Amino acid sequence: MSQYPEAQFIKSANAPGQFVPDTGSEAAFAGRSNAGKSSAINVIVNRRQFARTSKTPGRTRLVNFFSLRDEQRLVDLPGYGFAKVAGKMREHWADLMAEYFETRKSLRGLFLIVDIRRQLTDYDRQMLSFADAVGLPAHVLLTKTDKLKRGQAATALLEVRRDLGDTATVQHFSALNRLGEDEARAKLDEFLSLSADQ
Numbered sequence: 001m002s003q004y005p006e007a008q009f010i011k012s013a014n015a016p017g018q019f020v021p022d023t024g025s026e027a028a029f030a031g032r033s034n035a036g037k038s039s040a041i042n043v044i045v046n047r048r049q050f051a052r053t054s055k056t057p058g059r060t061r062l063v064n065f066f067s068l069r070d071e072q073r074l075v076d077l078p079g080y081g082f083a084k085v086a087g088k089m090r091e092h093w094a095d096l097m098a099e100y101f102e103t104r105k106s107l108r109g110l111f112l113i114v115d116i117r118r119q120l121t122d123y124d125r126q127m128l129s130f131a132d133a134v135g136l137p138a139h140v141l142l143t144k145t146d147k148l149k150r151g152q153a154a155t156a157l158l159e160v161r162r163d164l165g166d167t168a169t170v171q172h173f174s175a176l177n178r179l180g181e182d183e184a185r186a187k188l189d190e191f192l193s194l195s196a197d198q
């Protein structure tokens, strides 16, 4: 049973004017394309195909708003790091993200989805600096932990934790075997219950 039985998709936006009304609280999910963002959201919300997974390139370039509970939202930000994304498109992405982080009053926290085998990319660091610039807490999900042996996974976590310092918290996660789902959900609820000026 989902912890968010009323969860539903609200709308996709390609420009700030299309964002849903900025009231209540929301948590944003960001990550390199193919890192496992949609899969992580599906596990956390406990619904197959809630955020969809891969092979829907159009939708992954948009800001997707989902309602979790009354006045609590989850926002699936456009995936980044597409090798072939043209300059104009990349500029549009950067402008859209800057606008979102700088103006969004209901934003309470950032989830950054990182493939545990790849460590942090420049785009990941850019997302963390967007969050840091507005004093927003960030939490990293090291996804696809099932792809590594236990020792390798532990080492990768330590490396990322050292790299992040106190800019973000971090945990192991796997959409395949649901490792870390409770911890991720607790963090999501923690973010959503923060008040506006924290």
Ligand SMILES: Nc1nc2c(ncn2[C@@H]2O[C@H](COP(=O)(O)OP(=O)(O)OP(=O)(O)O)[C@@H](O)[C@H]2O)c(=O)[nH]1
Residues within 6 Å of the ligand: 031, 032, 033, 034, 035, 036, 037, 038, 039, 040, 052, 053, 054, 055, 060, 079, 080, 143, 144, 145, 146, 147, 173, 174, 175, 176, 177
């Ligand atoms: N083994 C394993 N595979 C995963 C995991 N999470 C995601 N995948 C796979 O990785 C691929 C990409 O997953 P998505 O969830 O679609 O990734 P995304 O970050 O949403 O990608 P875009 O929306 O295209 O940017 C899919 O084939 C998933 O099945 C995981 O924890 N373990």
Ligand SMILES: [Mg+2]
Residues within 6 Å of the ligand: 037, 038, 039, 052, 053, 054, 060, 079
């Ligand atoms: Mg996706």
